[in-house]
Amino acid sequence: MNPTAWAGSATVGMATRARWALIDGLAAAERLITKLKHEPASIALTLGAPVVLVVIFGYIFGSAIKVPDGGNYREYLVPGLYVTIAANILPPMVTMARDSTRGVVDRFRSMPINRAVVPFGQATATAIYGLANFLLMALCGLAVGWRIHRGAGYALIALALLVAFQIAMTWVGMYLGLLIGNEEAAAQTGIVIFPITMVSNVFVPTSGMPAWLRLLADWNPVSALATAVRHLLGNPTPVNRAWPLEHPIAASLAWTAVLLAIFIPLCTVRYARSRR
């Protein structure tokens, strides 16, 4: 509106820059949240998924699955479903791929905003949306007999681990979305990504898997997180001697830290720099 204000903005202090970065990030977050508000169908689909998963796995597969060392299978399953929500990289991937094909990323790049801050804002928005998903999953879980056994304190730690992991996976998703740069292709990678959560202890304990597959499943970051959450909630946690599953909280934090350390720089650099 007033170009003069922009001309002066070249020589400003750190505090002002930080404040502007915050404003840019919040605007990017608000953009995604506003978009979600307009997509009741997609919200219903995302929020409806937990119900479907609980029914399919809890009652159909679950009727034939026995948890070693005893325990209710649905109490074993629900923490695993939290993890599938946290590990779902598809939405940020598709959003980012769409933005880069439609020229939205280029528009932001041509604006005097802090480029690195936009993905941060989008990660924040995804985390907020994720919280709503966890809450809904919890309600489904309570309805089928899942309970928190060790109190609110540990439950909050479990939630913190889930949210942290989800933020890390959002960065992975955003980076892959930029890399793929094609909305349809990004949406189709869901088929490739699905087995990653399957090869883990999310749905069934790994003890029955062939040795080579079990090695993969035990070292899958998703398994460590599921074990940590089960442990913190007091849900059935079959004994497993694999290192990440003996130290599930440390392993979850380590995986989260590694993913963030790799993908935040990759994604922000990729976002700021154009390919063409």
Place this chain on the structure above:
Amino acid sequence: MLDDASSNPLKDGRQDVNMIETEGLKKSFGTVRALDGLDLAVPGGSVCALLGPNGAGKTTAIRVLATLTRPDAGSARIAGQDVVRHPGQVRRRIGLAGQHAAVDDDLTGRENLFILGLMYHLGRRGARQRADALLAQFGLADAADRLVKTWSGGMRRRLDLLASLVVAPPVLFLDEPTTGLDPRSRAEIWATIRTLASGGTTILLTTQHLDEADRLASYVVIIDAGRVTAHGRPATLKAAIGTRIDVVTGTAEDLPVAVAVLSRWATHPPTVEAGERRLTAPVAADAVTLPELVRQLDAAGVQAEDVSVRRPTLDEVFLNRTGAAPARAAGSETAA
């Protein structure tokens, strides 16, 4: 330059100084040379059209100027700020509207502009007011609260244009602003561009539509294979390219006679459309007047139904220029 001191720093010397300048700009993608030594100079407050066929390097030029692509060689400055060394400074001075409408389909028109207003730090109230003002000014207020995916192509393109105007930048880049639009939408975009130009915004637009360049631009730069093949005011370019004679004869028998008459001035053999009994011949500028032409045809016994002497369309200029052998670089640099 005398009155510069009074204005704000972005508007310095609008009338006298080049707001957009490039020298020897080069950019390759693999083995493809998108830009091959592009020189541009666009004076402040003018509308310049970058005209060229697909793959001529128009979009790459815009992307370099808008700090989206780094040039391999050469330099480019916007309002005196180098695009590579001071991209932040450049971004404060430019607006970009792309070939593909870069607006969010999943937001309403108002939300699109509001979010951009937030990113330009106008504040929540400021962003809302600016969005309202733009939508009202450019006739999109009625659709403003509908999701953009329900809008027509022309409306989306106009919104894309508005999105580049949230902070009224002094320099505006429009990459094929009307490609794929119906005539009515195109006229609306043209009107918007004229409004902006009359407000003093320096505009660089790319186009394949020759009438678009002719109607909007005060200066036309024809590029092919990443370099300038001709540049000048539309009228100057046309003059440099000569004059055209059109003759429609009454009978087919008259055609060869008319060809013979026209050949006295023609710089290239006349083209004949036998079915319409129409001849078109290029001649040097002002080589022959209309009365003289009519007299000569009459003397040769040609029954002419229609005779005209006209300046070439930009289409003909365009074909003439980009059809020229690219190797003849030195001679074809300037037509003006």
